[in-house]
Amino acid sequence: MSLEDARLRDAADPLRAYRQRFHLPDGVIYLDGNSLGALPRATLARLEQVMRAEWGERLIRSWNDTGPNDDGAKDDGANDTGWIRYPQRVGAKIAALVGAAPDEVIACDTVSVNLFKLIGAALAMQPGRKVILSEPGNFPTDLYMIAGLEKQGLAQRRLAAPDAIEAALDGEVALLMLTHVHYKSGRMHDMVRLTQAAQDAGALVLWDLSHSGGALPVDLDGCNADFAVGCGYKYLNGGPGAPAYAFVAARHHAALSQPLTGWMGHAQPFAFSDDYRPAPGVDRLLAGTPGILGLAALEVGVDLIAEIGIDRLAQKSRQLSEFFRACVTDRAPDLELVSPRDPLARGSQLSFRHDEAYAICQALIARGIIGDFRDPDILRFGFAPAYVSFEDAFMAAENLAHIIATREWDAPRFKARSAVT
Amino acid sequence: MSLEDARLRDAADPLRAYRQRFHLPDGVIYLDGNSLGALPRATLARLEQVMRAEWGERLIRSWNDTGPNDDGAKDDGANDTGWIRYPQRVGAKIAALVGAAPDEVIACDTVSVNLFKLIGAALAMQPGRKVILSEPGNFPTDLYMIAGLEKQGLAQRRLAAPDAIEAALDGEVALLMLTHVHYKSGRMHDMVRLTQAAQDAGALVLWDLSHSGGALPVDLDGCNADFAVGCGYKYLNGGPGAPAYAFVAARHHAALSQPLTGWMGHAQPFAFSDDYRPAPGVDRLLAGTPGILGLAALEVGVDLIAEIGIDRLAQKSRQLSEFFRACVTDRAPDLELVSPRDPLARGSQLSFRHDEAYAICQALIARGIIGDFRDPDILRFGFAPAYVSFEDAFMAAENLAHIIATREWDAPRFKARSAVT
Known part of the structure; x- marks a missing residue:
């Protein structure tokens, strides 16, 4: 060598x-792109365009615009290329990288916040079960996000070493939550086997793809995963603190209920009604107003990975x-x-x-x-x-x-x- | 005229x-800067610097760097001007605009997500009280964020018209949550009187400053507010979907407990321990990795408003x-x-x-x-x-x-x- x-x-x-x-x-x-991915050259021009043309020139109109333009003519809001559908648009592109359907993934918030939503969603679907099963030494935020729900009396954390996970899947486990590739050791879990084992025990499964999505083959639908989250700033090269993504299998869309019920996840955000009514599918995972600079940078990174x-x-x-x-x-x-x-x-x-x-x-x-x-x-x-x-x-x-x-x-x-x- | x-x-x-x-x-x-503030010219250069010098050149080292630089020499991590303290740094600047102490405000996530944290924090401090009191027609996301907690059985929403708020403050009310300036009518609440009335009834108070912070005098400490949130993309000109901010009065810092317990709110995020231990004060409001592009743009907007x-x-x-x-x-x-x-x-x-x-x-x-x-x-x-x-x-x-x-x-x-x- x-x-x-x-x-x-x-x-x-x-x-x-x-x-x-x-x-x-x-x-x-x-050799640290698994912590912060490098800057795609195209990001510079795209962010300048978002700032100068979309924010600076088009201002509020860009939420409904038909895309980057500064001719002052387009503002029909009749399609989904304006900022308002940016989380869905980037989500659909990420979906293609992790074996999901376009409408199963949305890009928003952080891995931590998305974990909270999906753990909450899983608990709501599992009456009588409160245990969230994970492994010791999992990436800290995955374990910590259980703690808040535990303190609220809604969840109970259980940790089992990798070779003891299947034995720990009993009738109390609402959700098995694991990171596909371990952040420290790089060890990869068998998503197919563990998903099957958890579902056989009546549990749902949430995969954290932060250290695999964008670098390795992931087949969320192929392994019948229920939920997943992943990171935008590692292998997707979306920039420091880029928006994260969340996946919910289509079969759960109708029943999906998550605790961070914000206006962007409402069926009609601009009806400004007093009562919450969830938007269809993964759209209801949105809470607050999506960060457009972050999404624009993430999209460039995702496009480049998809091209390769x-x-x-x-x-x-x-x-x-x-x-x-x-x-x-x-x-x-x-x-x-x-x-x-x-x-x-x-x-x-x-x-x-x-x-x-x-x-x-x-x-x-x-x-x-x-x-x-x-x-x-x-x-x-x-x-x-x-x-x-x-x-x-x-x-x-x-x-x-x-x-x-x-x-x-x-x-x-x-x-x-x-x-x- | x-x-x-x-x-x-x-x-x-x-x-x-x-x-x-x-x-x-x-x-x-x-005339829509109350929906999306205009682009400060300085934002373009600052974002280019963040992308090219901090992300592109310094890469992962920028989390601990001593500031924007591309000389490859500075990496001592001994101060707080790197990305890692960006939420606190911008928060302290916002604090000066809303009558708070520098360590009482942090910039992160969205208004919606910060509402959830602070409603959760208020409920944790008010055993035996579950009612969140607000007004009908409040900005939707404020009302909707109660819905998720209601569904989890943790909160109960009560709405009272502005002139009936004080009468509705009984021993069940954990938190009075109002928007200082109404998004639709522009009507301004009397923060001093309502804060006092709520506290007299044993309730805590959360003010949403989205339509006042950065345009009008706000004195959070002067009116003895307990909690507040505010928006980064309206009068602070932080860009579309800019990070929001959250305020917690210093007297509550020791007892503060919020449900979104992510790694960035941990006392030692990089110790990677399995168990959550909250960081001091408002630092524990952080959940996931902060979005640096959004924070950088927000900082420019805040600096400009502070200068004026x-x-x-x-x-x-x-x-x-x-x-x-x-x-x-x-x-x-x-x-x-x-x-x-x-x-x-x-x-x-x-x-x-x-x-x-x-x-x-x-x-x-x-x-x-x-x-x-x-x-x-x-x-x-x-x-x-x-x-x-x-x-x-x-x-x-x-x-x-x-x-x-x-x-x-x-x-x-x-x-x-x-x-x-």
């Missing part, structure tokens, strides 16, 4: 040209992470791999354990290589296949091995922890 | 120069709406004013009733005058004092009177309602 190997792979990479569609800083190797295609992205993801693993195994054989060895059993990332993970991560950053540290001892490298090259992976492995071999990490400036990491 | 009068007033207007700080379309008179100053804005608002009222009274004496005649008893808007309000609004739009129609028969004109001129007000009144006198509105193209208005 040499630099020449890496370059040959890059030369043969069918996705190579897409790297130019992103703005990537000079002198940086970015999930299958090609997944294939390159596996090749990249396998190449990196081989390079690290060669050069730093003692570094403990935490992620599954089988690329089909993990997400688009590799994690390693080291007592000095924090300092190593800082030493890498000082060399322009941005990975991620996760408390207490995990080094995490994400391989966003849309823009990471094999040369990136090679150079990161080389530098990582060098930092470990020379104990370069063993310096006060790398070991001093900042308040927020 | 002539065009010359209007121009003399503009010439003498101390805020006149601020109009140039906004991008306003040619040929348009915009609420007192000057309020003074001009009253002069503008009085001038418009006089012009309309002269020219269309039969048009029924719905807003209070006393400018100190209303917000920065004037509303009129007319059976053909919808068609009149469309006819005005065709003439480049953008006001607002509100079901079923209200014509609403907002006077955002930061950028509306007396000439704008004069020309709007002239055209309004002309459209009514000539029945210009009586044409199929103005009467046909679009699906969304």
Whole structure:
């Protein structure tokens, strides 16, 4: 595994040209797209258009406009390309990336807020059952969003280790809520098997796709999922704090009832009636006024991922992470791999354990290589296949091995922890 | 009241120069800043900076950066000017506009979602009381957000007309929730008197400042308010669907408990522990990852309003709406004013009733005058004092009177309602 190997792979990479569609800083190797995706170049022009033409020129009329325009003529409101249907429009595009029908996904709010809505919806559909089953060490916000409902007396949290989940599915479980790909280890759950097991026990299933949607094949309808949420700012490259998305299987649309009953989820928001009447389907997941700047940036990211295609992205993801693993195994054989060895059993990332993970991560950053540290001892490298090259992976492995071999990490400036990491 | 009068007033207007700080379309008179505020010119450059330098160049490091920079050198995370404290930073700036202490306000999510958090917080502080008291015809989302909690069995809605609110404050009322300035009529509630009355009855008080914050004096601490929410995209000019804000009086910070317990409201989000432990004060109102593009745009709008100053804005608002009222009274004496005649008893808007309000609004739009129609028969004109001129007000009144006198509105193209208005 040499630099020449890496370059040959890059030369043969069918996705190579897409790297130019992103703005990537000079002198940086970015292996943290699973935390914040890179900036698509097209986002700059699109946001300028939204600000200047849609907000600045068309002002309030853009809610109903027939699309970006500044000719002052179009304002018929008769279609759904104005801002008012932006959550549905972006949702439909995301749906195509996660195996859902266009009307099953909506883009809005945050993963956390969408979790609350869907946990609430599941509880409302499961009278007599209050248990939300998840696993210890799941991404914190997934576990925390149960806490608020627990305090209200509406839910009860139960955690079971991955190999004990099926045994924990009893008649009290209203909802099984898991993250498809684990944020820290990259381990991937079997969505088909676990969904089936939960439904056999009378539970509903909510999948958090934050670490898989946009990088790996996901088939929500194919595995008969009930609910899902996912993140807009990781593999979808929607920008910092981009709107998230929520999925509800079509078979639940009629009965869907969620607690955040805001005006944008009303059947007729502009009738301004005193009483809430839910909009059809996933539209009723909307609460407040959608953030248009965020949705516009998210749409650009989603369009780009859709153009590249999930299958090609997944294939390159596996090749990249396998190449990196081989390079690290060669050069730093003692570094403990935490992620599954089988690329089909993990997400688009590799994690390693080291007592000095924090300092190593800082030493890498000082060399322009941005990975991620996760408390207490995990080094995490994400391989966003849309823009990471094999040369990136090679150079990161080389530098990582060098930092470990020379104990370069063993310096006060790398070991001093900042308040927020 | 002539065009010359209007121009003399503009010439003498101390805020006149601020109009140039906004991008306003040619040929348009915009009297709908109470629905969507205009674009501050500085927003374009700031958003480009956020995208290009902070997201594009600094990537994940911007969460902890010491501010906008692209020199690759700063990454100490030791202060609070990175993205991670953006909700608090913008919240503190908004606090100064609504009579609150800097640590009492946070900018995040939407008005609807913040209402849910604070209604939930109020209920948690009021064991044995479940009634949320509001008024019929309040802005819909305020009423709707009670519905979700009602369905969960946690709240009970009670509505009382404005003159019956104090009589409806009994020992069952957990929270009085009102909008300071009514979205449709512009009528302003007496925050001091109603807050006192509610607290005398053992209730807490939540004020929705969506139609007053940023245009009129509000003194949350001065009136001893418990909670408040407000909108970022109206008088604060934060852009379509901008983040909203939430206020909690400092005396409630220690006991504050809200149901949307997400990771960003955790005391140590990056410790990734399984159990929720709330961050101090209003920080615990955060749920998911804050939307940075939206916050950045909001900050520009807030900075501009703060620079102009609420007192000057309020003074001009009253002069503008009085001038418009006089012009309309002269020219269309039969048009029924719905807003209070006393400018100190209303917000920065004037509303009129007319059976053909919808068609009149469309006819005005065709003439480049953008006001607002509100079901079923209200014509609403907002006077955002930061950028509306007396000439704008004069020309709007002239055209309004002309459209009514000539029945210009009586044409199929103005009467046909679009699906969304």
